[in-house]
Amino acid sequence: MTSRHPRVHDFATDFDHTDPAWVNDPYPIWEDLRQRCPVAHSERYGGAWLPVTHDLVSEVAYDHEHFTSRSVVVSDRRPGPDDLPAPIGLSPPISSDPPFHGLARRMLLPAFTPKPTAVLEPFTRDLCRDLLNATDGRDSFDASLEYAQHIPVRVIVKYLGFPQEDADLFRGFIRLVLEEVDLPEEEREERFAAVDEYMDSQIEDHRARPRDDLTSFLLEAEIGGQKLPVEHIRGTMTLLMIAGIDTTWSAIGASLWHLAQHPGDRRRLAAEPALMDTALEEFLRAYAPVTMARLVAKDFDFHGHPFKEGDWLLLPFPAANRDPAAFENPDQVQLDRVRNRHAAFGLGRHRCLGSNLARMELRIALEEWLARYPDFELSDPAAVTWSAGQVRGPRRLPVTILGRDR
Amino acid sequence: MTFRIHVDPDKCQGHNRCYSVSPDLFELDELGMSSEVGAGLVPAGQLSLARLAVANCPELAISLTEMTAAEVTETAEATP
Numbered sequence: 067m068t069s070r071h072p073r074v075h076d077f078a079t080d081f082d083h084t085d086p087a088w089v090n091d092p093y094p095i096w097e098d099l100r101q102r103c104p105v106a107h108s109e110r111y112g113g114a115w116l117p118v119t120h121d122l123v124s125e126v127a128y129d130h131e132h133f134t135s136r137s138v139v140v141s142d143r144r145p146g147p148d149d150l151p152a153p154i155g156l157s158p159p160i161s162s163d164p165p166f167h168g169l170a171r172r173m174l175l176p177a178f179t180p181k182p183t184a185v186l187e188p189f190t191r192d193l194c195r196d197l198l199n200a201t202d203g204r205d206s207f208d209a210s211l212e213y214a215q216h217i218p219v220r221v222i223v224k225y226l227g228f229p230q231e232d233a234d235l236f237r238g239f240i241r242l243v244l245e246e247v248d249l250p251e252e253e254r255e256e257r258f259a260a261v262d263e264y265m266d267s268q269i270e271d272h273r274a275r276p277r278d279d280l281t282s283f284l285l286e287a288e289i290g291g292q293k294l295p296v297e298h299i300r301g302t303m304t305l306l307m308i309a310g311i312d313t314t315w316s317a318i319g320a321s322l323w324h325l326a327q328h329p330g331d332r333r334r335l336a337a338e339p340a341l342m343d344t345a346l347e348e349f350l351r352a353y354a355p356v357t358m359a360r361l362v363a364k365d366f367d368f369h370g371h372p373f374k375e376g377d378w379l380l381l382p383f384p385a386a387n388r389d390p391a392a393f394e395n396p397d398q399v400q401l402d403r404v405r406n407r408h409a410a411f412g413l414g415r416h417r418c419l420g421s422n423l424a425r426m427e428l429r430i431a432l433e434e435w436l437a438r439y440p441d442f443e444l445s446d447p448a449a450v451t452w453s454a455g456q457v458r459g460p461r462r463l464p465v466t467i468l469g470r471d472r
Numbered sequence: 473m474t475f476r477i478h479v480d481p482d483k484c485q486g487h488n489r490c491y492s493v494s495p496d497l498f499e500l501d502e503l504g505m506s507s508e509v510g511a512g513l514v515p516a517g518q519l520s521l522a523r524l525a526v527a528n529c530p531e532l533a534i535s536l537t538e539m540t541a542a543e544v545t546e547t548a549e550a551t552p
Contacts, residue, residue: 172503175486175502175503175504176502176503176504178504179486179488179500179502179503179504180488180491180500180504343492343493347489347528404524404527405527405528406527406528407527407528407529407530407532408530409530411487411530413485413530413531414485414531415485417485417486417487417530417531421487421488422488422504
């Protein structure tokens with residue numbers, strides 16, 4: 067994807083996470099910044115900061131006094147004081163601050179523990195097999211477009227209780243929210259309104275016909291003995307849909323991208339299924355898709371940098387995961403890495419709510435893929451493209467199936 | 473040597489890594505937050521799993537400590 071912004075010449079003073087250099091390969095940029103800064107600054111987006119070490123990323127993640135989550139996607143439009151009903155925010159609880167954050171999160175947590183997540187496993191496995199069946203007889207196809215991207219969208223659509231045929235609709239929404247952050251603001255607003263409209267129609271439909279799904283769960287949920295206002299329900303539904311799709315699609319795609327280029331890892335994982343647990347965590351560490359963001363809540367000095375209220379801060383968990391101060395040989399993918407305190411799902415109170423769901427999907431997607439296609443490679447490494455913005459994953463991933471005899 | 477494992481409830485954020493690597497040593501509440509099973513005594517055969525849980529907690533919420541002889545006795549008496 068080409069950025070609509072001017073090219074970056076120095077990421078230390080003018081970084082932009084939509085710049086092609088960052089999109090194609092952010093890891094050397096972060097390593098360079100770790101040695102030179104390690105807090106970069108940019109005047110873009112109205113002023114933004116970027117810490118790149120594990121220590122600094124952790125520090126920000128745990129600091130709810132100086133940073134607010136009111137907006138977690140950096141774009142040209144910063145929320146003003148009247149914009150969002152703080153401390154709830156646009157899409158609770160990701161956009162909420164304590165103490166409201168704790169209430170909104172607590173309400174959702176039971177729906178995302180390993181147990182309810184496991185209920186979706188057979189659906190996910192069948193889905194993966196169906197997608198692989200559709201590639202039958204072809205030597206080459208796009209593993210991102212024909213496999214990875216369909217898995218999380220259909221799982222979350224199933225969990226929210228939306229019609230499966232609407233799955234395609236959501237991918238447009240998600241691109242808008244997460245990738246097209248450099249579109250003109252009016253255009254973004256118009257398209258956001260369409261998302262709200264869709265959610266409202268689902269809320270109405272579920273009010274009329276309650277069923278056993280996440281949308282009905284939200285309609286029944288209470289905070290302090292009160293049912294949730296419709297803005298809260300709509301915001302959370304939008305969040306679950308968006309947060310659950312692009313991210314896991316990226317993790318599945320990046321893992322397959324790695325395996326396509328590393329025959330040793332591929333064969334080892336196919337031969338030793340018990341390795342899947344550590345391998346999965348290692349893929350999540352090395353190719354963590356999600357960079358979060360905060361807004362500076364008040365003026366203060368952050369390790370010698372004059373942070374001003376309203377400044378953006380990009381919170382790059384993927385950079386923390388490549389910090390040599392926190393991980394041995396961080397740029398090496400070791401499927402049996404024993405010590406792996408990676409931050410792919412964030413740190414602190416905003417830990418990814420759907421981490422159990424994401425892990426389940428990633429594990430089943432890889433298991434089913436390797437069972438069907440133990441040997442494959444990139445058809446053309448130069449044809450692989452990566453998403454721009456705060457969620458990183460391969461969006462075009464043409465692969466060639468090797469030794470096809472089944 | 474007896475070891476005790478403990479999850480700091482103020483630090484645990486429910487990543488569930490400990491439960492995933494050593495399900496016999498940890499249990500999850502209805503919110504998915506982890507705590508040690510019982511008094512947290514680590515059976516001899518499970519020490520490496522306990523260490524694995526410590527090494528994989530992103531929040532550094534898990535501690536593994538060696539117990540003194542007095543503590544072992546005390547715990548044995550307190551636990552039916």
